[in-house]
Amino acid sequence: MALHFDRTEFDSRRDRLIIEMADRKLDALLVFSQESMYWLTGYDTFGFCFFQCLVVKADGSMILMTRSADLRQARHTSILDNIVVWTDREGANPASELRNLLNDLDLLGCRIGIEYDTHGLTARSGRLLDEEMKTFATTEDASTIIPHLRVFKSAAEIAKVEKAAALGDDALDAALPLIKQGGDEGAILAAMQGAIFAGGGDYPANEFIIGSGSDALLCRYKAGRRKLNKNDQLTLEWAGVFHHYHAPMMRTVLTGKVSRRHQELYDAALASLQAVEKAMVPGRTFGDVFDAHARVLEAGGLTRHRLNACGYSVGARFSPSWMDRPMFYAGNSEPIAPGMTLFAHIIIMDSDSETAMTLGRTYVTTEDEPRPLSRRNLDLIVQ
DSSP: OOOSSOHHHHHHHHHHHHHHHHHTTOSEEEEOOHHHHHHHHOOOOSGGGSOOEEEEETTSOEEEEEOGGGHHHHHHHSSOOOEEEOOOOTTOOHHHHHHHHHHHTTOTTOEEEEOOSSTTSOHHHHHHHHHHHTTTOEEEEOTTHHHHHHHSOOHHHHHHHHHHHHHHHHHHHHHGGGOSTTOBHHHHHHHHHHHHHHTTOOOOSSOOEEEEGGGGGOSSOOSOOOBOOSSEEEEEEEEEEETTEEEEEEEEEEESOOOHHHHHHHHHHHHHHHHHHHHOSTTSBHHHHHHHHHHHHHHTTOGGGBOSOOEEEOSBOOTTOOOOSSBOOTTOOOBOOTTOEEEEEEEEEETTTTEEEEEEEEEEOOSSSOEEOOSSOOOOOBO
């Protein structure tokens, strides 16, 4: 089997889940999130774009229902030894087949939790499932159980994120020589992703963000490439990825001369990120971290140029996004605790002057100050 963790690691995760299920008085949990399946069993696939479900019973036993294309994938990448296949055919209703499986598992009339909040369960599939479960069992939304457990990383998981962070640094090292007048965004992307692959890393859960000129103010990937001017701005958001564990970074790199506005925004971004670091400690909350970021930018008159979130938890994620929960936004009462891997980003987009500035890196929380995982400092990068 192609497992990325020792069996004892998976046993520990299962035991933590069983305790949570007992607290919720659940007889079974229907797992649809690929991240949850990977965390619990090692099962590694993009087949979650189709209907599949991992059934976890209160005694810790597990059975996966999936398609034939993923049968060998599950056997090879996971600890699972109980796998059933639903058959692709015209008019197939895998939710009905799942109900039959649950009946075979003596779960009729039981209390069953369901992971609804995931890309692994489409709205259509969710409606089919609800229809089948309506007269079969008492159900409840259990979407938060495993994600909350995944927030707290084991030593083995932190080692994965540390490796991912090193690959992220390698990607920036590969990109910098190409960031100059006439530099091509396509070549920059190729160099960054190539460095990660060459270092043993993986595809990211979402596309790298790259944009120069006016596109430097965008926070999402868009199709189309551009070549850099003599005095230009290039916003990059990327992640080193190792065994699906992500360590994102974000930078706006300048070519040529530094404008006065760029310097002002960089100074504000640095001060804001430093405030975030001071707030990212046990005893504070995710909302406190956001507030620390916002206060600095508001004091600099940048309220309308900032975003309404400044980062989030990261770990093992699958498409379409490497963003995890909890997030840094106003009022989030989730406490900061040791053993979290968190990405903090400061994004300032001044549309009036078309000036962009970003600064972000991944941290692991400790009993005291957070530890940045990048080997790079936070200096403004000018090529």
